[in-house]
Amino acid sequence: MSKKTSRPLKGVTGLVAESEIPYHGVRGIPHIREPGNAVRRKTGNWRIFKPVIDLEKCIRCRQCFIFCPDSAVIWKNHPEIDYWICKGCLVCVRVCPVKAIKSEREQE
Amino acid sequence: MKDLIDGNAAAAWGARLSRVMVVPNFPITPQTEIIETLAKWKETGEWTGEFLPMESEHSVLSAAVASEAAGARTFTASSSQGLVLMKEIHYVASGMRLPIVMVNCSRGLAAPITLWPDNNDFLSLRDSGWLMFFAQNNQEVLDFIIMAYKISENRDVLLPSIVNMEGFILSYTREPIEIPAQDVVDSFLPEYRPKVLLDPEKPMSLGVPSLHEYMYFRSQVHKAQMNALNVAERVFSEFEKTFGRSYGLVEKYMTDDADSVFVTTGSLSTTVKAAVNALRNEGRKFGLVRIVCYRPFPKKELEFLSNFENVIVLDNNLSPGMGGIVFSELRNLATAGVVVSLGGKHIGRDDFVKIGKKLSGAKGEFWYFGEKTV
Numbered sequence: 001m002s003k004k005t006s007r008p009l010k011g012v013t014g015l016v017a018e019s020e021i022p023y024h025g026v027r028g029i030p031h032i033r034e035p036g037n038a039v040r041r042k043t044g045n046w047r048i049f050k051p052v053i054d055l056e057k058c059i060r061c062r063q064c065f066i067f068c069p070d071s072a073v074i075w076k077n078h079p080e081i082d083y084w085i086c087k088g089c090l091v092c093v094r095v096c097p098v099k100a101i102k103s104e105r106e107q108e
Numbered sequence: 109m110k111d112l113i114d115g116n117a118a119a120a121w122g123a124r125l126s127r128v129m130v131v132p133n134f135p136i137t138p139q140t141e142i143i144e145t146l147a148k149w150k151e152t153g154e155w156t157g158e159f160l161p162m163e164s165e166h167s168v169l170s171a172a173v174a175s176e177a178a179g180a181r182t183f184t185a186s187s188s189q190g191l192v193l194m195k196e197i198h199y200v201a202s203g204m205r206l207p208i209v210m211v212n213c214s215r216g217l218a219a220p221i222t223l224w225p226d227n228n229d230f231l232s233l234r235d236s237g238w239l240m241f242f243a244q245n246n247q248e249v250l251d252f253i254i255m256a257y258k259i260s261e262n263r264d265v266l267l268p269s270i271v272n273m274e275g276f277i278l279s280y281t282r283e284p285i286e287i288p289a290q291d292v293v294d295s296f297l298p299e300y301r302p303k304v305l306l307d308p309e310k311p312m313s314l315g316v317p318s319l320h321e322y323m324y325f326r327s328q329v330h331k332a333q334m335n336a337l338n339v340a341e342r343v344f345s346e347f348e349k350t351f352g353r354s355y356g357l358v359e360k361y362m363t364d365d366a367d368s369v370f371v372t373t374g375s376l377s378t379t380v381k382a383a384v385n386a387l388r389n390e391g392r393k394f395g396l397v398r399i400v401c402y403r404p405f406p407k408k409e410l411e412f413l414s415n416f417e418n419v420i421v422l423d424n425n426l427s428p429g430m431g432g433i434v435f436s437e438l439r440n441l442a443t444a445g446v447v448v449s450l451g452g453k454h455i456g457r458d459d460f461v462k463i464g465k466k467l468s469g470a471k472g473e474f475w476y477f478g479e480k481t482v
């Protein structure tokens with residue numbers, strides 16, 4: 001991971017008088033200065049149901065790969081789900097023409 | 109009947125029971141479920157009004173102005189960016205004296221983008237001429253919509269109303285609430301019979317230019333707002349007689365023997381009440397004053413704040429360059445103002461207990477950033 005992640009500002013906590021709030025100049029502006037860092041944001045912990053592909057049934061049609069709204073299906077001659085990113089929307093389950101993707105309840 | 113529903117469903121029920129005839133709409137989190145619920149009822153025939161999906165919130169309110177002017181009881185809902193996109197038409201609706209009722213699920217305004225609640229979107233209507241009500245729970249969301257129509261449609265008022273609930277905290281939280289029977293609501297809220305309306309048989313214009321008389325007409329909006337104070341009190345007591353739930357322009361909680369009070373709005377109040385209880389358990393005489401009706405502003409009802417040693421105003425909103433909005437309106441009566449929970453930043457009972465203790469005897473303007481760093 002790059003060091004250029006936009007770090008949270010040194011925080012202010014608790015009860016403060018208005019006059020004590022520090023001013024941070026341009027660091028106090030909500031910019032993300034590094035492109036393409038969304039992969040580092042784990043969205044896998046949003047899942048309530050987890051899509052699981054049965055590669056025996058899979059006919060390699062790529063529908064799941066095309067329709068996954070978060071590009072969580074990676075293509076390696078066969079589909080593979082990146083569970084760090086997969087948020088569990090189950091679009092893939094819906095689009096799979098041979099019902100090769102099952103959803104399983106996350107166990108916490 | 110009793111049911112366990114969230115604030116959005118309560119709002120949809122409020123609209124349905126008020127027999128709204130037209131609902132122009134546009135989706136936005138965390139309000140969309142209100143519109144979805146009405147759409148579902150339209151499909152099943154449980155609600156038979158006009159459902160008008162529009163291309164933006166600006167169009168939504170424009171359509172609402174048109175349908176209300178044509179004599180149809182009109183309802184809509186929005187939130188945050190959507191509410192501020194309507195802004196231009198808010199002033200048109202009040203100036204044309206159209207008793208539209210809408211709901212806002214408050215949500216902090218971008219930038220940065222947030223989905224969580226604060227009241228800056230709602231309070232941006234402060235000067236628009238709309239009647240403004242803060243609901244603290246889902247029952248109030250439903251009840252206030254029904255009452256808002258009755259207050260708004262009163263000939264001494266004829267102004268639009270907006271009922272606010274904090275997004276997520278109310279909009280997506282289920283609470284057991286009483287859904288009144290349709291015939292009881294019908295007896296309380298009769299059919300809308302406007303005196304002035306657009307009619308193809310008798311063409312006329314509404315909201316026309318008026319240079320010299322502009323000031324006069326805006327004075328009428330102000331007078332109508334001030335009339336609404338009395339009308340609201342009458343409607344509240346009639347509501348209590350019909351439905352058994354009592355409301356006021358201002359709610360007082362444990363203020364009788366208190367020496368210090370918090371001043372709150374909306375759903376913050378329920379958490380602060382828990383803090384008042386906790387402070388009482390430690391022997392501190394705290395109470396709470398909740399502003400229910402924000403416009404018209406219940407000045408008279410709030411004068412008694414001068415009796416307390418500490419009057420701590422909690423604002424989950426901010427006018428940058430001024431401070432908390434409610435605090436700035438109560439400057440002559442309040443001892444301290446605290447900006448809290450912007451963008452829905454977590455704040456709980458114990459935080460309010462801490463604020464109450466630390467600000468007893470303190471004067472001035474404060475911020476509570478919560479215990480976690482930014």
Ligand code: SF4
Binds near residue numbers: 068081085086090092
């Ligand atoms: S559940 Fe949704 S996010 Fe996850 S792989 Fe399937 S389509 Fe993609």
Ligand code: SF4
Binds near residue numbers: 053097099100101
């Ligand atoms: S949609 Fe189903 S069959 Fe097609 S590639 Fe994905 S898992 Fe395989």
